[in-house]
């Protein structure tokens with residue numbers, strides 16, 4: 001069973017992925033957050049460094065693209081292939097209103113004909129990379145899935161990653177795992193994504209009957225960075241390793257961004273990872289108010305020194321307001 005690390009815009013940039021790779025085992029592949037593509041595709045400085053990072057280890061990193069024009073996407077794919085990227089993922093899941101209004105991300109699921117002509121264009125001649133897709137199961141209703149699945153599985157995607165919610169759910173409400181029983185007979189590997197927060201959640205999906213090549217972990221592995229190791233039975237991490245990971249992130253971000261940006265990024269990560277430590281809420285509140293890097297560092301040192309690793313360090317989505325793209 002493959003374990004993938006989901007793309008999470010605002011969290012899993014190259015710095016985060018490098019620190020996670022250095023500290024934890026078990027993830028078969030990391031996915032970058034989406035890079036938006038339109039005609040005349042040019043990379044921003046931030047995207048450029050993300051691509052350089054992924055090109056360094058192209059077998060462990062897939063780059064995600066978001067777009068709707070086949071010619072622009074093909075151009076981007078060819079450009080990325082030239083710098084060594086060999087695994088590209090197409091985003092059909094982003095629920096954000098600004099994205100769907102442009103007919104991108106999950107907005108494409110609303111228009112089956114546009115989706116087909118996008119795929120026809122993309123696969124009109126051989127691609128220089130593996131192209132996978134990450135999709136939701138519909139725009140408004142899971143009833144859209146059988147038709148959508150028929151379309152998706154009729155193209156030569158290298159993998160199909162299914163986030164089992166519809167667009168209107170964003171990241172809330174139940175995942176419709178029942179759709180896994182209506183997959184077409186296919187040789188395309190299927191990866192399941194959605195609400196896998198603990199080893200038990202993962203084991204339930206590994207049961208016979210689910211035709212899965214792997215699962216993709218998102219908020220669950222940000223909250224508990226050793227989740228893939230635990231799922232694979234490689235042991236529990238101990239507080240010291242979690243702190244080493246946290247310190248590595250803090251150091252790497254302090255080298256690459258101003259304090260304001262670092263502060264926002266680390267607070268976002270801790271809003272998930274805080275679940276690892278018993279009673280972290282009061283520290284998270286103080287960390288959100290920290291005015292300098294030194295203050296942030298001292299407070300986080302104290303937090304890791306004083307608090308114990310939680311006996312249930314897994315993400316609890318009820319404790320968070322859902323967000324994201």
Ligand SMILES: Cc1cc2nc3c(=O)[nH]c(=O)nc-3n(C[C@H](O)[C@H](O)[C@H](O)COP(=O)(O)O)c2cc1C
Pocket residue numbers: 006007008009010032033034064091093094134163171193194195196216217218219220323324325
């Ligand atoms: C903050 C945030 C950012 C996200 N960014 C992306 C993204 O760039 N591309 C994408 O395909 N999905 C993105 N997602 C969706 C996740 O990859 C994943 O599908 C979702 O969190 C459900 O999986 P989970 O229940 O394991 O977290 C994002 C989700 C969140 C919460």
